[in-house]
Amino acid sequence: MLPDVRSVVIEDGNLALRERPTPTPGPGDVLVEVVAAGVNAADLLQRRGLYPPPPGAPADVPGLELAGVVVARGDGVDPEWDGRRVCAVVGGGGQSTHAVVAAEHLIPVPAHVDWDEAGGFAEAFLTAHDALVAQARLAPGEHVVVSGAAGGVGSAAVQIAHRRGARVSAVTRTRDHHDELLSLGAERALTIDEVDDLPPVDAVLELVGPAHLERVVPRLAPGGRVVVIGIGSGAEARIDLRRVMAQRLTLTGSTLRARAREEKADVTSRATADLWEAWDAGAIRVPVQSRFALDEVAGAYEAFARPGKFGKVILRTGAAPR
Ligand SMILES: NC(=O)c1ccc[n+]([C@@H]2O[C@H](COP(=O)([O-])OP(=O)(O)OC[C@H]3O[C@@H](n4cnc5c(N)ncnc54)[C@H](OP(=O)(O)O)[C@@H]3O)[C@@H](O)[C@H]2O)c1
Missing domain, CATH: 3.90.180.10 (Medium-chain alcohol dehydrogenases, catalytic domain)
Known part of the structure; x- marks a missing residue:
């Protein structure tokens, strides 16, 4: 019993x-x-x-x-x-x-x-794996940006992307956890205010929403993919659709x-x-x-x-x- x-x-x-x-x-x-x-x-x-x-x-x-x-x-x-x-x-x-x-x-x-x-x-690694691999189709050598990188899903995503041979930029609100993110495999750790300086980006795992998304879209390379998984900073974003057309960008998202x-x-x-x-x-x-x-x-x-x-x-x- x-x-x-x-x-x-x-x-x-x-x-x-x-x-x-x-x-x-x-x-x-x-x-x-x-x-x-x-x-x-x-x-x-x-x-x-x-x-x-x-x-x-x-x-x-x-x-x-x-x-x-x-x-x-x-x-x-x-x-x-x-x-x-x-x-x-x-x-x-x-x-x-x-x-x-x-x-x-x-x-x-x-x-x-x-x-x-x-x-x-389970929740963090399955969410991050599905987003990066099934949806963003992240390939070795590509540059991926993970926002909200110090959180549960973000810290999982940094490791998964690194293991796939991608170059990972981990974006956070403050510098507090940059050393830990570099030790998990990020090539670069930066704050949200430094996103404008990023080199061209092939994929974005968006865990924050507009506060980050609006800054990273202009950094996307031709054929860039964005997967929206978290919207802690709000549900509505302003995106220049001319950029979506000119760069053939893909914006998708999911819930598990x-x-x-x-x-x-x-x-x-x-x-x-x-x-x-x-x-x-x-x-x-x-x-x-x-x-x-x-x-x-x-x-x-x-x-x-x-x-x-x-x-x-x-x-x-x-x-x-x-
Ligand atoms: N779609 C799905 O299936 C699915 C599954 C799991 C999680 N999620 C979502 O994904 C997001 C991340 O989940 P999690 O478990 O990793 O959460 P978490 O551990 O709380 O991590 C969230 C991270 O995002 C940062 N953040 C939050 N609001 C921000 C803002 N306005 N500007 C900049 N940074 C901000 C936080 O930084 P600070 O510490 O500085 O606040 C934190 O590092 C959540 O929104 C969650 O709801 C979605």
Whole structure:
């Protein structure tokens, strides 16, 4: 008999801890005893009533990524997963002692990787990998600019782009984390005010929105691609469309959370195939800014919202690490 689940629950914009019956994994799903769960901007938006979870996800329990141990499985799931250390993206419900996860979204956690790092891997690395590889089609030798580079997705993107042989310019608001970004593989680290001095740019991973996008578009080389993933500085940008035509630019974007189960499985398997060995070898890593116990969740959300982070904010659920 499994214990009741303890979950972060959004109640009228507040964060509470509540006991819930343990969910039963359906066909193709597993139940994960969560040890660590990343905090994301989407959780803060959901708390404010601005980002409802997709169909099938828990309505009031936030959390888009988790790491833990597989403790039960539904019909059709390979018994090989039993007891494995895993991480995954979920449509919601990750900030809980237990969560149901689609088996095809599971990523094994390398033995040397600690729970905090594992809890912050999936959302950042899958988002960044999909944006840079599937959407921007980033090629070796190309120059890519990553804005918001010191955040969770940005620090993942710098490493992924570097591993693909691209030349990476990491753009931040301040100089605080430039040394760390250079050590993750950026060729150049600069502030948003220095973007006008960049050499021609082949691709942009836009994690900030207009505050950066408007400055970087004039730097795009012919055939340049922009992938918009984050819009923390606003949703509307002024772009000179003459430049889009003359340089044959491509502007695209995406969200990961609302995508179909099969699409998330594809994103997971492509990223895992490309990145897992490097993660296992310690060649890529998840910078962890801070960690909080589940009952400190309000403090974790405050820490996430505070400018100046490097990497991820993690919630520890209190489940016994194995
Ligand atoms: N589309 C998707 O599927 C998807 C998935 C995951 C995340 N996202 C989005 O992607 C963005 C990055 O996510 P994250 O997890 O990396 O967040 P994060 O860890 O909070 O990082 C955000 C980074 O952007 C910088 N930033 C924020 N607002 C800025 C502004 N107005 N001007 C300049 N820099 C600014 C921050 O710098 P400071 O520390 O100086 O504030 C921080 O380094 C968020 O907007 C998030 O909602 C989208």
